[in-house]
Amino acid sequence: MKLVDGHSHLFHAPASADNLKIGVSEIEGFDAALLVQTLDQAGLSLVQTMPQEMSRIQDRWLGSNPLSADIARCVPDRVVAFAGAEPLDRFDALNRARLKEIERAVRETGLKGLLLTPPYGHYYSNDRRVYPFYELAMELDIPVYFHHSHMFGDPKRCPLKYARIWLLDDLVIDFPELRINVEHMGYPWTEELLAIMSRSPNVYTDIAMFVAPYVGRGRPLLLARNLGMAGEYGVLDRVFYGSDYVGESLREYRDLIQRETGHILNKLSGDMERFGYPPLTPQEQQGLLADNVLRLWKR
Numbered sequence: 001m002k003l004v005d006g007h008s009h010l011f012h013a014p015a016s017a018d019n020l021k022i023g024v025s026e027i028e029g030f031d032a033a034l035l036v037q038t039l040d041q042a043g044l045s046l047v048q049t050m051p052q053e054m055s056r057i058q059d060r061w062l063g064s065n066p067l068s069a070d071i072a073r074c075v076p077d078r079v080v081a082f083a084g085a086e087p088l089d090r091f092d093a094l095n096r097a098r099l100k101e102i103e104r105a106v107r108e109t110g111l112k113g114l115l116l117t118p119p120y121g122h123y124y125s126n127d128r129r130v131y132p133f134y135e136l137a138m139e140l141d142i143p144v145y146f147h148h149s150h151m152f153g154d155p156k157r158c159p160l161k162y163a164r165i166w167l168l169d170d171l172v173i174d175f176p177e178l179r180i181n182v183e184h185m186g187y188p189w190t191e192e193l194l195a196i197m198s199r200s201p202n203v204y205t206d207i208a209m210f211v212a213p214y215v216g217r218g219r220p221l222l223l224a225r226n227l228g229m230a231g232e233y234g235v236l237d238r239v240f241y242g243s244d245y246v247g248e249s250l251r252e253y254r255d256l257i258q259r260e261t262g263h264i265l266n267k268l269s270g271d272m273e274r275f276g277y278p279p280l281t282p283q284e285q286q287g288l289l290a291d292n293v294l295r296l297w298k299r
Ligand SMILES: [Zn+2]
Pocket: 007, 008, 009, 208, 244
């Protein structure tokens, strides 16, 4: 079975905004051949990886955009690298410098998509000041990933009012052609998300952090219920797997992939049947593990 990790932060570690790694030479022990070997061992044909900007409120990033481009440059056939951005600056104005950086990164260094994380940056995704980023994504024909869900930890860091799914309804009305991934099945507003997906064919979602994550708690029964609901809403072919791995350890990464994909292949359908839902067909499994995200990426 073909496997693709559709959501990760592989090699993008947390760092303060004034101390970002900008190339793979700064990653201890980075070895492109070892990365390829690890992907082969895990059975992955492709891994997506992306930085996350959190400089507006928290003064930090996961990785950086130049680092993301350098990772892709080293292993272009196996890595799908995205950019990250906060579209508003510290003074609540459009972050024009980042907008230019994203355009250059996609056109000149081959980054393939954009990550936005409104609850971390304390802004609303339907704020008209943010719209130039969506217009740019449309122009560049790249998908936009959103963290639009709950976040464990200090509530002041990621207030839930910035994560509510219904904010995205304005986006799918104003940008019906924009390709969107709402991470983590929009937890805990999954049904709200599925309702949006049922009428918006360019909205996808991933199941990152639900199975057996390397940090925090897995929620495998919630995943089974959510996938059953996705089937009932007729949108199961837009749900895909992502590891959400953050860090630089290839061994830790490989173990995570094997643990989670093993669960999806061997246990998930049984869990779904316990809720009264039909088990995943082989085609639905293949969609979840690879085909659906490849469609989102137009690959
Ligand atoms: Zn993530």
